[in-house]
Ligand SMILES: CC(=O)N[C@H]1[C@@H](OP(=O)(O)OP(=O)(O)OC[C@H]2O[C@@H](n3ccc(=O)[nH]c3=O)[C@H](O)[C@@H]2O)O[C@H](CO)[C@@H](O)[C@@H]1O[C@H](C)C(=O)N[C@@H](C)C(=O)N[C@H](CCC(=O)O)C(=O)O
Ligand SMILES: Nc1ncnc2c1ncn2[C@@H]1O[C@H](COP(=O)(O)OP(=O)(O)OP(=O)(O)O)[C@@H](O)[C@H]1O
Ligand SMILES: N[C@H](CCC[C@H](N)C(=O)O)C(=O)O
């Protein structure tokens with residue numbers, strides 16, 4: 001696309017140089033710039049992208065988008081805010097793919113990945129192909145692509161949506177993290193539906209207060225648009241958890257139609273007579289399109305919520321309840337969520353991505369419902385993230401497990417011992433025989449498995465599907481499931 005065409009929707013832009021040039025791609029990282037690219041300089045949390053303008057040009061950028069004058073031998077486009085301008089340019093460059101796709105966004109503290117997975121499964125099974133972007137990867141058809149963030153930045157998103165469209169997708173289902181919403185990574189995305197899972201403590205390092213955190217999530221609902229047409233495909237829906245008090249706020253700020261789901265409160269889609277068993281969870285699913293008995297292979301009340309959210313979303317799309325039931329019942333699990341590691345040992349080993357107080361408590365309570373013996377919980381907290389959740393998570397582990405082994409998660413740039421000291425603050429009142437501190441995660445996993453006796457359960461929490469451990473900016477190969485398997489074999 002010609003630069004001048006690309007710039008047409010931008011109201012305030014000062015162009016120095018030739019705008020009659022072809023732009024082959026938009027890039028925000030100088031290291032990835034290729035000949036023909038437009039380089040966008042963003043002021044980041046750690047560095048100012050304007051520092052890399054020269055490098056970008058040396059690598060072949062034919063134009064740069066900046067907030068300050070720079071002296072480079074290519075076309076310079078100066079705008080007041082490169083982040084905002086980039087959102088406009090990316091949507092224009094990729095020809096507004098979210099106008100040709102129905103975009104469903106899922107937000108909430110916990111359950112986004114699981115819910116996105118369930119919605120995508122139902123849509124695909126029904127014959128309406130859906131691409132997906134989230135914590136684990138981007139998926140289009142049988143192909144997966146790595147992602148750096150749960151919700152990638154503006155350019156990657158638009159590019160991903162265009163790839164989905166080219167691959168024949170009718171839907172895109174994405175996780176919308178609060179960081180992404182707050183940082184404007186979803187600008188230019190025209191959402192068809194927005195789904196809310198729940199709001200509990202996390203990320204207070206970034207959002208400071210729960211109100212700010214809620215407001216960030218609210219952006220997804222206020223951005224929804226308000227079409228009410230005869231064609232249901234053009235309607236907009238907000239799918240809200242009736243059992244979470246934040247939903248009232250989202251209902252207030254969204255112009256879209258509201259559909260509620262829940263267990264405790266009266267809702268449009270509800271679960272009744274929930275029964276947990278060794279082979280999953282059974283319940284009666286009551287909806288505005290009829291009732292049905294459901295047998296989820298997923299365990300835990302929290303997964304009933306995820307299934308309800310997915311059901312409400314799919315019903316809004318006109319998918320028959322019988323199809324929804326069949327799809328949900330066929331899901332055996334989600335990568336790194338309540339995943340069993342089985343080497344034939346006489347006790348249970350589970351790897352789960354719980355890395356917030358609420359998810360850890362839910363998972364441990366679920367285990368308590370079926371555990372016959374001692375429950376061991378190996379858990380740590382990530383560095384460079386919400387410090388205030390550390391003592392709370394430690395207290396939860398030591399309360400709901402019989403023995404907690406505190407260890408490292410991804411220390412990132414923090415001192416692992418200091419993170420553990422924050423955690424131990426939370427268990428001052430707890431008897432010392434209920435917890436231990438083992439800094440090295442591998443050793444902690446080995447120790448828990450060494451201690452386990454027949455009938456016991458070992459929960460390894462916090463890293464789920466992750467295949468690395470980030471220490472001092474370096475990602476080392478590390479997979480809880482692999483390490484557990486090694487421990488079980490030794
Ligand atoms: C705090 C935060 O969100 N940071 C994001 C941000 O990085 P940053 O601002 O530090 O970037 P920076 O390093 O200062 O660089 C500034 C600019 O210079 C460019 N640059 C930099 C170096 C260079 O040599 N050349 C160059 O051009 C960079 O590409 C960038 O455009 O922009 C990057 C590119 O989009 C993101 O990958 C990065 O996410 C980091 C990895 C991160 O950990 N983010 C977390 C907090 C996050 O967003 N998490 C949520 C999920 C949370 C949840 O719900 O659980 C998520 O959506 O992933
Ligand atoms: N609806 C839910 N409510 C509370 N906890 C949940 C729920 N669904 C899943 N969990 C727990 O939270 C963990 C993370 O689930 P999931 O990956 O689906 O959430 P997420 O919101 O995508 O997380 P992230 O913010 O890291 O992307 C699971 O391993 C499980 O322990
Ligand atoms: N999306 C979450 C992932 C946390 C995963 C956990 N293993 C950690 O490193 O804290 C975050 O960025 O806070």
Ligand SMILES: [Mg+2]
Nearest residue numbers: 112113135150
């Ligand atoms: Mg996720």
